[in-house]
Amino acid sequence: MKDLEWFKKEVVPYLTDYEIQYRFYSEGDFGTLTQANFNSKRKGGGIDFWGLGWLGVDLYDYEKDEEVLNVLLEDNEIEEQDQLLEKLKKILLSDME
Template structure:
């Protein structure tokens, strides 16, 4: 993830991966957020493998790697301050045949749900605790296969 800030005249601009996400007028203190999901203190939360310290699947990964492949899906992002496992950042996606969501919980829990709308059956319904997070590779692999019909 590339974050860049610049000040031009009396204005501060904050970019993430080349996209303007925040602007602040320095004299007045007024500001505007252009991408709430990118400019949020919980957005940068990611899951890490303690052995390798390697960042795996977080909401930014979904935005960069999965969302561009979802041509026939409507994707939405929501944030909830309080939930069962801390704050919740949720990715929802719905297409003609399948719909689901990914729940990124502030306390490290991860939920993945996928439903086949035509067959009226669950394809994936898993909630991983922080201790089980290494299983996310397997579950995200299954999710990608279902969504991209590989």
């Protein structure tokens, strides 16, 4: 399962044009919540890593004025969570080329 440390290690080093903020909330709908929010002139979004294993990802393309991703996955959807994070990584990294 991927988590905030995965994001920091595998994605953040390549997001040179992005401002990144991290937030932590001790009480949320699905346990503790750790967020990574990222914004550039072209795209912005965030990842919600919930303590009970849920995962939320949103991504917006400012240039096209459209939502690219807006997904919330349950704790038992591990394979789907991994696929979603890999998809996000691929979109963000392709944007850096």
